[in-house]
Amino acid sequence: MPRYYFDLREGDQIAPDEEGLEFDSLDQVQVEAARSLAELARDAIRRTPHSLSYQKSVEVRDDNGPVMEARFTYKLEKK
8 A cells, every 4th residue: 555645834834744644546635635734734723813925835755756846825915
């Protein structure tokens, strides 16, 4: 079963996943990336509710290199 690594990126900073998780399909990998990104976004909004914009992403790779990226961009525009 292939192992996938979910590196977390915020701006220029990256937190590499050293352990990874095993999945049978890319559909399962996509669900895990989306779940991880939703948690990151929720925590970021709670932690910095007054921030006007930021971007976070989960960059997924396997032993051969990049597989997919899930990205969340938050932008607050006051009218």
